Structures are given as structure tokens and as C-alpha cells.
Amino acid sequence: MARSLGIHLQSHGFDFALLEGSAKKYSVTKSGSAVFRSEDLRSTKRLGKLIADTCKAGKVDQVIVTLPASGVVMRELSMPFNDREKVMQVLKFEVESELYHLDIDDVIADFIELNDGRATPTLLVSVLEKERIASSLEVLDHADCDPPVVTLSHGSLLAALNELPHEGAEGSEGREAYLHIGAESSLMMVLNGDGSLYGVRALPLGWLELARGLNIEDAEMALPESSSDEENANEDSGSEETPADSIEEGADAGEESASEEDSEEEDEDDHEVTIGGDSSLPFGISFETALELADDAAQQGFMARFASEVRRGLAAMGIPSGGSLYMLGARIPGLEGYLEARLGKDIAPLDLGQVDKNDNVPEPIAFGAGLRGLGVDVSPMNFRQEEFRYARGLERVEGPLTLALVGLIVFFAIEFVLNFKVIQQRQADANALYVKAHNKVEQINKRVQDDEEYPIEWIVKSDFAGMGIADEERIIRLGNNVRKGKTQLDELMGASALEMPSSCLEAWRLLMTFLEDEMASFNGRWMIESFEFSSVEASSRQPAHVDAKFGITIFPDGSGDFIGRFDQIPSALNRQDWTVGEALIPSTESVGTEGAKSGVVKVKILTNSPAITPGAGK
Amino acid sequence: MSNRTTLYLLMALAAAAIGLRMWSVSSLATWDDNVAVHVSKYKAIVETCNDLELRREDAPKGSDETSFRKHFQRQAHKALMGDVNVSVNPLAAKRTYADKRFEIEFLKAADGFSRPSLRMFLFSAEQKYPRIRTTALNLRPIGGSGRSRGIEAGVDREDIWEITKLEFRQRTPVGKKD
Numbered sequence: 107m108a109r110s111l112g113i114h115l116q117s118h119g120f121d122f123a124l125l126e127g128s129a130k131k132y133s134v135t136k137s138g139s140a141v142f143r144s145e146d147l148r149s150t151k152r153l154g155k156l157i158a159d160t161c162k163a164g165k166v167d168q169v170i171v172t173l174p175a176s177g178v179v180m181r182e183l184s185m186p187f188n189d190r191e192k193v194m195q196v197l198k199f200e201v202e203s204e205l206y207h208l209d210i211d212d213v214i215a216d217f218i219e220l221n222d223g224r225a226t227p228t229l230l231v232s233v234l235e236k237e238r239i240a241s242s243l244e245v246l247d248h249a250d251c252d253p254p255v256v257t258l259s260h261g262s263l264l265a266a267l268n269e270l271p272h273e274g275a276e277g278s279e280g281r282e283a284y285l286h287i288g289a290e291s292s293l294m295m296v297l298n299g300d301g302s303l304y305g306v307r308a309l310p311l312g313w314l315e316l317a318r319g320l321n322i323e324d325a326e327m328a329l330p331e332s333s334s335d336e337e338n339a340n341e342d343s344g345s346e347e348t349p350a351d352s353i354e355e356g357a358d359a360g361e362e363s364a365s366e367e368d369s370e371e372e373d374e375d376d377h378e379v380t381i382g383g384d385s386s387l388p389f390g391i392s393f394e395t396a397l398e399l400a401d402d403a404a405q406q407g408f409m410a411r412f413a414s415e416v417r418r419g420l421a422a423m424g425i426p427s428g429g430s431l432y433m434l435g436a437r438i439p440g441l442e443g444y445l446e447a448r449l450g451k452d453i454a455p456l457d458l459g460q461v462d463k464n465d466n467v468p469e470p471i472a473f474g475a476g477l478r479g480l481g482v483d484v485s486p487m488n489f490r491q492e493e494f495r496y497a498r499g500l501e502r503v504e505g506p507l508t509l510a511l512v513g514l515i516v517f518f519a520i521e522f523v524l525n526f527k528v529i530q531q532r533q534a535d536a537n538a539l540y541v542k543a544h545n546k547v548e549q550i551n552k553r554v555q556d557d558e559e560y561p562i563e564w565i566v567k568s569d570f571a572g573m574g575i576a577d578e579e580r581i582i583r584l585g586n587n588v589r590k591g592k593t594q595l596d597e598l599m600g601a602s603a604l605e606m607p608s609s610c611l612e613a614w615r616l617l618m619t620f621l622e623d624e625m626a627s628f629n630g631r632w633m634i635e636s637f638e639f640s641s642v643e644a645s646s647r648q649p650a651h652v653d654a655k656f657g658i659t660i661f662p663d664g665s666g667d668f669i670g671r672f673d674q675i676p677s678a679l680n681r682q683d684w685t686v687g688e689a690l691i692p693s694t695e696s697v698g699t700e701g702a703k704s705g706v707v708k709v710k711i712l713t714n715s716p717a718i719t720p721g722a723g724k
Numbered sequence: 725m726s727n728r729t730t731l732y733l734l735m736a737l738a739a740a741a742i743g744l745r746m747w748s749v750s751s752l753a754t755w756d757d758n759v760a761v762h763v764s765k766y767k768a769i770v771e772t773c774n775d776l777e778l779r780r781e782d783a784p785k786g787s788d789e790t791s792f793r794k795h796f797q798r799q800a801h802k803a804l805m806g807d808v809n810v811s812v813n814p815l816a817a818k819r820t821y822a823d824k825r826f827e828i829e830f831l832k833a834a835d836g837f838s839r840p841s842l843r844m845f846l847f848s849a850e851q852k853y854p855r856i857r858t859t860a861l862n863l864r865p866i867g868g869s870g871r872s873r874g875i876e877a878g879v880d881r882e883d884i885w886e887i888t889k890l891e892f893r894q895r896t897p898v899g900k901k902d
Contacts, residue, residue: 504728504731507731508730508731508734511731511734511735511737511738512734514738514741514742515734515737515738515741518738518741518742518744518745519741519744521745521748521749522741522744522745522748525745525748525749525751525752526748528752528755529748529751529752529755532752532755532756532758532759533755535759535762536755536758536759536762539759539762539763539765539766540762540766542766542770543765543766543769543770546769546770546773547769547773549773549777550773550776550777550780553777553780554780559785559786559794560780560785561785561786564780578754578755578758578761578762581761581762581765581766581769582761582765584765584769585765585768585769588768588769588772588773588776589768589772591772591776592772592775592776595776595779595780595783598783598784598854599779599783599854604820604821604855604895604897606855606857606895607823607857607859607893607895608857608859609850609857609858609859610846610857610858610859610860610861611843611846611847611850611857611858611861614843614846614861615843634865635864635865636862636863636864636865637861637862637863637864638861638862638863638889639858639860639861639862640859640860641857641858641859641860641893698879
């Protein structure tokens, strides 16, 4: 449930109304008002504290501030269009010629559309001095309040009046005039039968005129007419709050700073309040006090002047005599009868039908402001423009955020550029390596092409153009193709897992190594007469081997002893790992004249043994 | 352009800058990896090419008779053993392999060969052609006259040998093309 606080901030006091609910269904939770003493206006801090102390609204979702229309330049402009966005673009330019006494740069203008029956839209333009806006916002800032909308009293009164049923027809028939009596000024508003705005006049007279010249300045400040009980306020203070939305915190802060206030220390943030109004009117006087202090002559004088102002206003708006005039705001005894007699109209007090929890009637303009906070958008006027534009969370950090973003962009951009340069270098390096590898492959390919003996299948594919292969993938493909070439050659040269025939060469090597070792200790001469090697395939009875048969002649040594060598050779052969079966010397025979003997040795040699490596030596 | 618009524009630019930065960091990491891959692949390619270059030099360039003859002839020439006649005889295929038998006849066989020449020829013939083994080798010495017939045992002679029989066999797995 949304909570909206409407504040009608004037030069001599303020009114507030706290509403809860939505635009369609709401209730007034709290309302009240307070008057300012003259010293209150010397300090924006003090005034802010006073507002916070008086409202004690707790957490609110919206704060809408309404400033009095008195002192505001109001002009009616006819425009060929009424689109708000377009109008706002030209509004200051259009109204500049009317502001001969003001610098256009020192004011903010906004408008509300009138329904006066003309063919072209008529805009009621209000021009508010920036100084008043700035001062008002400063005061509210000291109440820990940052209102997103600053409007004028006629906009808020229109919102309040629109809560009344309007079933009349559009046009002159059914027009109703409303008169709101404020403290220092009053507001006359005429609505068409359908509730649309016909005209507005700000009257420079309020009930404070009753006390003019009474020399009672700084009389005892009137207590707030109404305020919620302390318990309610305390309950509110217990809720979660954000500083910007809470004016209760402002109250607490104000209490804490009471001693500072007493010491009247100068504060750089503190200024005199310049929210306009008639400073010749007495301060610190409540409506009741003013009535009490004003004598009959003063009251009669006020009523006469007031009636004249009202008549002039009605005449200026072209409202004929007769009909009704509804009165809101302060009710001055005898004024209604006086006006009825002077204006020829039926004067009737108007009750908006709203009361707060303490049965207090909310001030209509503050109530209308509160309605706007709930979403009743009858008057879109908002003077928080230009330098006063309401800044939300994001906008508050726009500056630092922009700076941070620029820094971030620059940092990342520089890093990106540096990385990009390094990437380019990496690409160049990778490309150079690929080119060198490619050239190497082309070199062996050229050999294949140049030599007719080389089979053309040995060319390694190295051209990847038009194959859609990414640059970084080319070297991988090239490597794969080279590896295929190696595998191809390995398959060509390799023995695979196939058992190969036993090698006679290997058998010869084994045999010769054996004989050289065996005969190394023999001092006599010996010679090989013949070799016969024949490879034999494996069978069920024996493994693959080489049948070796060699003739050997042994001569006696110096002592004539060689007997036994022919027995030692077979037995030594039988001890070899590679011998299969039994080595034999079937017979020996004497040869020559030196007593030499010759024999043929038969042995089966295993060359495919794991311990034997074919072709391991010559 | 309003402050808000500027802010939104900057936010968009910052988002784009962050995106670009992330892309560049990721891309840089990718290219660092790519360069590492290129370096390792380059080394592997160069080493493999060098290996291929060397091995192809001696590798058989074909599987026809001419290729075999060239191979044995080349090895004989390198071992200074003169010309050879090579007869190629395919043998009946077995279950897992098929053999080819090569009978080698040296034109200068009668002059004989030293054992180092013989070993060099046999070694090269086996090693430089795939899946070839010496399956028959008969040697007998040659006498001082250069004639081997009728030489008596125990008679001194030079270390020169006559090859009376030399056969090689190449074994190829069934289904494998040389």
C-alpha cells in the first residue's frame, strides 16, 4: 500500500496530509499544519526540522510539494497543439515576451490546459522563480525529504476538487466556482460541469490579512492543528526507511541537533529561507489567534477587500453573477454571508468528505498534493525541471558512473588493442612455422616427383587450398599426412607380426662367432672347408631353424695334441641357446701329411629365438 | 544528446569493450595454444620428413620383378660382387602368408668372393628390402688357381669363397600389398 505525503509549503506555515492506498481507494492517515516564526525563516535547517517534527510521517513512498500560486506569474497562451512534450519544448520561448520583469533563465515554466471552449488549446502557464524552488527543496532536504514533484497550489486544488462527483455537461452550463482561502493568499477556481478546469485566479489576500498591522510578530507559535498520536509515530519509526523517503528521521536528527540549534552556530549549508510570500504579514500566528486578535473593523475591512477581489476575479473569468460559489480552506465567520450579499451568489462551504484518523479535516491543497503522489494525475505540472530535475538513483551516480565507464572502456580498449597485436604476432609465428613445415614436405615431395623410381603414392598431400580448412588446422592436417607417409613406409618395410623364415646369414654369424670363441684357446691351426645353410620351416616337431653343415680341418699344435677337439665342438654347440637338438660329427678323416684331421659338423640353429636378433651383426 | 543517453551509450560501449576484451583474451589463449601446437607439429614434421628422406632412399620402390632385381643388383654392386641374375619364383600361398623365392646367380661366381663382401651383400640384401631372409647359402673355398673343384681338405688357400647356392625369400602377409 503506497503512502503519499502532500505538503503545502507557504511563506508563513505549511499544511500536510498523509494518504495511504491507491488512486482509486485511499484514506487520509494523518493531516495537520504549522505556522512559522520569523526566526524559523532565517534557517533552512530549522525550518526543515520543524517540518519533519510536525509531519512525523514515517516511511513514505512519495512526497509531493505544493507551493502557493501567489507571486507566480500566470498567463494564458493559445497554442496550436497541446502535446505536453512538444509544448514544453517551446513554452519558455512562448512566454518569454510576457516576462518583461524576469530573466527567462531565472524561472521555470509549466502549464495546465484550460477547457474554455475555444477552438485552439488554451494553456494556463505558470512561471515560478528558481530561487523559490531552490529554497523550498533545500528546506525539505533538511527534513530528509526529496520530493520528485514540486507543483503549485492550483494544480493540487484541482486534484482535490476532481475527487468530487462532476456529472455536469461540458461548457458554460454547470460551471462551478470554488474559492479556497489560504493564509496569505486565496485561490479561485472555476470548473466546467465535467470537472475540467475553466479558469484560475490567485487572490493576494488570505486570513493573515486579519492580523496585518497588529504588531504581534513572533507570538507564541501555534501548535499543530492536528497530529497523530505519538504511539502511531513511534510505530512508524520502527519500520524500514530510506533516508530520502523518511521525514521522521529528519525529526530525530533534528532532536539530536537541538543543542547545535541553541548555540546558533553558523553552518555553511544553512541559509535564509526565500520561498516568497508577503513578509509584511505577521509570523507565528495561527488562524484561531488571528481571528481572536482581529477586531470588528479589521474583519469588516478584510471582508470588503476580499469581496472586491473575488468579484474582480469572477469578472475577469467571465463568470456571471448568480449560481454558487463553494468555499474551502479557512472559514472566517461572517464572510460567507458577506460575500453572498456582495456577489449575489449562493455561498456554501464545501466539505471534501475527507477526515484523518483523528477526525481532522485535511487542508484541501495538501490533500490534493497527496493525491498526486498516489497517482491522481489531473495536473501534470512539475517544476522540478532543468537543474532541479529529480534525480533517481541512477542519475545520482551518473557522473562517477560515466567516469568509471569511460575508464573501463579505455582500459578494455587498450587491453584489446594490445591483445590483438599479440594475437597478430602469434598468427604470424604460427603461419611461419606452417610455411617452413610445408616447404620441408614439398622438399621430399619434389624428390618423389624428380626420381622416376619413387612411387607417386609417396607424395605427401600438402595443398589444402579450397578445402575450407582453418589456418590453424593446416599444420595438424599436414602432420597427419606426413605421419601417414611414415606409416605407409613402416608397413612396407616392417615384418609385422608374421613369423619370418630363419635367416641363413644370422646362422652363419652365430656359427662363426661360436667357432672363434671356441677355438681361441687352441694353439694349432684350423680351417673351414665348406658351409651349407638351409632354412627350415617350423613343423609340429620342431621350430623354424637353419640346418647348418660345415666342414672343418684341425691341425695338431706344437705338442701334436689336438685329439678331443672334434668331441669338444659338438658338446660346446649343444650348450648354446640357439642349438636345436644334438650337434653331430658323423665321422672324421685324416688329411694331408701334417697329421691333420677333417670332419663335417651338423647342427640345427635357431635364429628366431627372442635372444637372437636377425641381422644384428655382420 | 542527454546525459542519460550518453550513459546508456557508454554502458553499451563498455559492454562491447568487455566483450571484445574477453574475446581477445580467449583468442590470445587459443593462439598461444596454437603456436605451441605449431611448434610441436613442426618439429614432428621435420623429423619425420628427414626420416622418410633417408629411409626412402634405400626402400624398395616397387614390388615387381624389376624392383627386386634392381635391389639385389644394387647390393651386389655396393659389395663389389659384379652383376647378378635374379630369378623370382612365387611360391604357393599359405594360410597367413605368401612367399617369393629369389635365386641369385653371380656372373663372376667362379672368381669367388671374400667373406666381408659376402657378409655385406647378404646383410644389405636382407636389411634394405622388407621381409627378406636368406633361406639357402652354400659356400666352398676356391683354391689358389681360382678353381674350386677338386680342392683337397687341409690345403692352404686364400680366404675366397664360391657361392654354390644362394636363395632369398620374401614373406608377405596374405592380403597385404607390397
